[in-house]
Amino acid sequence: MFEQLGLIGCGLMGGSFALALKQAGLVNRVVGYSKSPSTTDRARQLGVIDVEAPSALLAVAGADIVLVAVPVSATEATLKAIKHLVTPQMLVMDVGSTKADVVQAARRALRDQVGSFVPAHPITGREVSGVEHADAELYSGRQVILTPTERTLTAQLQKAEEVWTALGCRVTSMSPESHDEAFAAVSHLPHLLAFSLVNSITGQAQADTFLSLAGPGFRDFTRIAASDPKVWRDVLLANRDELLAQSKLFQQALSQLENAIRTDDAQALEDMLTLASETRAHWRMGAQRKKSP
């Protein structure tokens, strides 16, 4: 399907995309660039990329598909660096966790070539980062959200849908704003809470004892607190307004629970826990929630 993938950002997401394309027989050659030459070198040693490029621009030379898989704040500079080699035939995508900022960055950086860019967010990932953790199966069976704009070329959008579908993904489209509103609630806030819970424990004198006693509930709740700090610094700042709005709603829900505990209102507490317990017990990843009649 593709002759050459130009991969910018040879980490977990980019490396996994390269491996998945190769495994599916969808690309003949992968040329990669990462900011640190040792990462690019490691990606080649691991067989994730075939050729190391000394710059983002040279990773794009001769490519018919390009994936930008860098922390979201680096998107604009990366797209500016490659603009001169972006053609209307080329499919350029990202995998950033936020979309309104990425779309604005693409408009500013790519200007008349912005039609080649299809903003993408695969709803998969891990709390570990780096090319060592790249996995050809990471995308299989997962959702990918595309947030095309009025300038996105129909042919590029179709190609993007085809490539993600060929990797076993379910593709949906929405506006960048709707995307950021939803993911503030179900991804960015949970990460913020996991980071803050761990820090609230670490700040206590008995932190080591407490942590040594923790079990599977703590493990499950805080797994994502091990995520990459630079990647998440960018996400939390890029989606600031939606995230702060969700954080406020969360604090209200927490206050209601605290109030029921403080006033020993067992019925109110049980009702709130029942609502959450039933919602979570019926939740399935990627499935539409059925509203009760």
Ligand SMILES: NC(=O)C1=CN([C@@H]2O[C@H](COP(=O)(O)OP(=O)(O)OC[C@H]3O[C@@H](n4cnc5c(N)ncnc54)[C@H](O)[C@@H]3O)[C@@H](O)[C@H]2O)C=CC1
């Ligand atoms: N980690 C996850 O679970 C998910 C991450 N994402 C998004 O994927 C993107 C990449 O994240 P990961 O692969 O997890 O991070 P990562 O840290 O594993 O990989 C990022 C790579 O980009 C390189 N890099 C950083 N700045 C660069 C620049 N200016 N130019 C070229 N290379 C640069 C780094 O050296 C690293 O190799 C982020 O935008 C993140 O929001 C999306 C879905 C899931």
Ligand SMILES: O=C(O)C(=O)Cc1ccc(O)cc1
């Ligand atoms: O580790 C996990 O379970 C995640 O939640 C992965 C993840 C991280 C960032 C995204 O934008 C999408 C998915």
